[in-house]
Amino acid sequence: MSCFDSKKRGALSACTGPAGLTLRERQVAQYITQGRSNKYIALELGVSQRTIEAHRARVFAKMGVRNAVELTSRWISQGQRLLAADHFS
Numbered sequence: 001m002s003c004f005d006s007k008k009r010g011a012l013s014a015c016t017g018p019a020g021l022t023l024r025e026r027q028v029a030q031y032i033t034q035g036r037s038n039k040y041i042a043l044e045l046g047v048s049q050r051t052i053e054a055h056r057a058r059v060f061a062k063m064g065v066r067n068a069v070e071l072t073s074r075w076i077s078q079g080q081r082l083l084a085a086d087h088f089s
Contacts, residue, residue: 028055
C-alpha cells in the first residue's frame with residue numbers, strides 16, 4: 001500500500017511520521033526547520049505557495065507549535081534530523 005492509496009482525504013495511512021505527518025508534510029517541515037520561505041519551498045516542490053501555506057498550517061497543528069522556532073525545537077527533541085540544505089538539491 002502506498003502513501004496515496006487511501007480513498008478518504010485526510011485519512012492517515014501507513015506512511016505517517018512524527019505526530020502523524022504525511023510524507024509531504026515531513027518534507028515541508030524539513031524545509032521550515034532550515035529557515036526556508038514558503039515561496040522557496042513551493043518552487044522546490046513544484047506546488048503553489050498556497051499549498052505550502054496549507055501544509056505548514058497542518059504541520060504546526062499536528063506538532064502542537066505556533067512558529068518555526070518551536071517546530072525546529074520540537075523536531076530536534078523528537079529525534080528528527082535536520083538535513084543539510086544541499087540534501088534536497
